[in-house]
Amino acid sequence: MTEFQGLVAVVTGGASGIGAATARLLQQRGAQVAVLDRSTDGVAEGMLAVRCDVTDTAGVDAAVATVVDRLGALDVLVNNAGIGAAGHVGENDDAEWARVLDVNVTGVARVTRAALPHLRRSRHAAVVNMCSAAALLGIRQRALYSSSKGAVLALTLAMAADHVEEGIRVNAVAPGTTDTPWVGRLLDAAEDPAAAAEALRLRQPLGRLVTAEEVAHAVASLASPLAASTTGTILRVDGGMTSLRL
Incomplete structure (x- = not known):
């Protein structure tokens, strides 16, 4: 499939996972x-590899300008950069709340804001935000992280409404627990890593973690010009976690 031929895509947090x-x-x-x-x-x-911290407005603006200068356009934006957080609502201080929300929520707005002038010039403009199953159901020890991803869900719908008449489609993918470096570090820090890994697998009806490649497929499907009538959609890739009770 070569439906992205001739298009320029930007992926934040695209160096891993x-x-x-x-x-x-x-x-x-x-x-x-x-x-x-x-x-x-x-x-x-x-x-094209561009060093960029999504919490730095000047750095984001410069990075997006570099992309357009080097590649000539910006058609697809994948707002994937994000960080995790563990604990109930009493276990993260104000500074940690500010840090996580700055990356996971304001970072999405910051990069999209810089990309908007270029997306408006594209015939196939698409934005895909990285949400989470944690935005759709209550999960223990994820108060801050769930809050940030709930905000991404709301932001995605608002952005889709704001820019639909400009021809910019905005959607999000909501993965379940995915086999990524962050989850690996979370398991390594657990008192019983094997038991923690088993618990993560069992809370998804498929009985395993989602793979990064499966989430990537969902992102590409939403970003594709072949999905030209799809906007304001939150696509779940969670092994049935948010919809099935077995």
Whole structure:
């Protein structure tokens, strides 16, 4: 499939995990891909790697300008950069709330704001935000993280409404627990890593973690010009976690 041929895609947090899988898939389907990440180590060959911290407005503006200067356009934006947080509502202080929300929510707004003038010039403009199953149901020890992803869900719908008449489609993917470096670190820190891993697997009806490649496929499906009538959609890739009770 080469439906992204001639298009330029930007993936934030694209140097590892879901972002790296998404960048690879978009490239395979014909896109010129730019990866924006705090560390560009590991960015695949043939992609434009741009160091960028999504909490730095000037840095974001400069990174987006670099992409457009080097690749000539910006058609698809994947707001994937994000960080995790564990604990109930009493276990994270104000500084941690500010840090996580700045990356996971304001970071989405910051990058999209910089990209908007260029997206408005594209015939196939699409934005895909990274939400989470945690936005759709209550999960223990995820108060801050769930709050941030609930905000991403609401922001996605608001952005879709604001920009639909400009021809910019905005959607989000809501993965369940995915086999990523962050989840790996979470398990490593658990008192019983094997038991914690089993618990994560069992809370998804498929009985396993979601793969980064499966989430990437969902992102590409929403971003594709072939999905030209899809906007304001939250696509669940969660092994049935938010909809099935077995």
